[in-house]
Amino acid sequence: MNNIYPWQQDQWSQLGQRLQAERLPHALLLSGPEGLGKLQFAQHIAASLMCQQRDQQAQACGTCKACQLLQAGSHPDMHTVYAEEEGKAIKVDQIRELSDVMSRKAQLGGYRVCIIHPADAMNHNAANALLKTLEEPGEQSMLILVSADPGRLTATIRSRCQQLLFHTPEPQQSIKWLKEQGVKDNLELLLSLSGMAPLQALRFANDDRLQAHSDFLQQFLELKTGIQNPMQMAAKWYKQHPEHCLQWMMHWVMDLIRLKSGASSHVLSNKAEQQRLQAMAKQLDLINLFTFLDKLQVGVRQMSTQVNVQLLMEDLFISWIKTR
Numbered sequence: 001m002n003n004i005y006p007w008q009q010d011q012w013s014q015l016g017q018r019l020q021a022e023r024l025p026h027a028l029l030l031s032g033p034e035g036l037g038k039l040q041f042a043q044h045i046a047a048s049l050m051c052q053q054r055d056q057q058a059q060a061c062g063t064c065k066a067c068q069l070l071q072a073g074s075h076p077d078m079h080t081v082y083a084e085e086e087g088k089a090i091k092v093d094q095i096r097e098l099s100d101v102m103s104r105k106a107q108l109g110g111y112r113v114c115i116i117h118p119a120d121a122m123n124h125n126a127a128n129a130l131l132k133t134l135e136e137p138g139e140q141s142m143l144i145l146v147s148a149d150p151g152r153l154t155a156t157i158r159s160r161c162q163q164l165l166f167h168t169p170e171p172q173q174s175i176k177w178l179k180e181q182g183v184k185d186n187l188e189l190l191l192s193l194s195g196m197a198p199l200q201a202l203r204f205a206n207d208d209r210l211q212a213h214s215d216f217l218q219q220f221l222e223l224k225t226g227i228q229n230p231m232q233m234a235a236k237w238y239k240q241h242p243e244h245c246l247q248w249m250m251h252w253v254m255d256l257i258r259l260k261s262g263a264s265s266h267v268l269s270n271k272a273e274q275q276r277l278q279a280m281a282k283q284l285d286l287i288n289l290f291t292f293l294d295k296l297q298v299g300v301r302q303m304s305t306q307v308n309v310q311l312l313m314e315d316l317f318i319s320w321i322k323t324r
């Protein structure tokens, strides 16, 4: 059984009480930033609903037939819809399959549970098909939508779900948890790079993200001195972590603005890089930094469209060189 993360306790106690009292809605929308374990939370709800002997705290037993089937991924009344490829849409056929599970009788006699993750990946037709299921929920059925971007769901879908919000935890709680997972170094930086989301920070601790971040900052600053060529730099980085590169640039520019405005160092998102950023801030004008920040924000929005990422990065690097 997967466990509830420490920062999900409030949401679980709200839901657990209603679960015990059998006063649950037919559809839930779990929303909040990426990297907080919303999908695992949805699976935890499913386990609890399907368990044939859950305990006083509404936790699944982990040993009954339903629990065993669920752990093996073969419970006939449990269905999860994913985007077939990351970043791709959830299609209408996938929702029709889900509706089929939701409309028939439970094979094990308990709840039928469907999870859609991420729900905002449903295309227009899929969302329309889902509405019908939302309008006519069967007895003992639960539909759980998971989304980091619920604004992309239609208002009609949102209004038919009860929303459960997840927030990034306090840094101390995340740091304690990351230490328990064996992460020892750069905890604050990892959290800052991951938008304060602990699961994302853990992923970053286990890949090359910190090294990439440090290398990219070095080269970003070197663009100004002519050591780096913007075209070559774009050709290199657009293949690696383009969406993160743009986010990082935004963080650095915001830190430059903070430094220019005389903010104290504890509000910086990159405290470890204060010296390098401070030296750069001295050479730049505040208004021009704001103009460049605007361009970056437009660039971040364009990343989710069909834009040519390499060209976009070239353009931003050249604007950065021109920012005085």
Ligand SMILES: [Zn+2]
Pocket (backbone or CB within 6 Å): 050, 051, 052, 053, 054, 060, 061, 062, 063, 064, 065, 066, 067
């Ligand atoms: Zn059980």
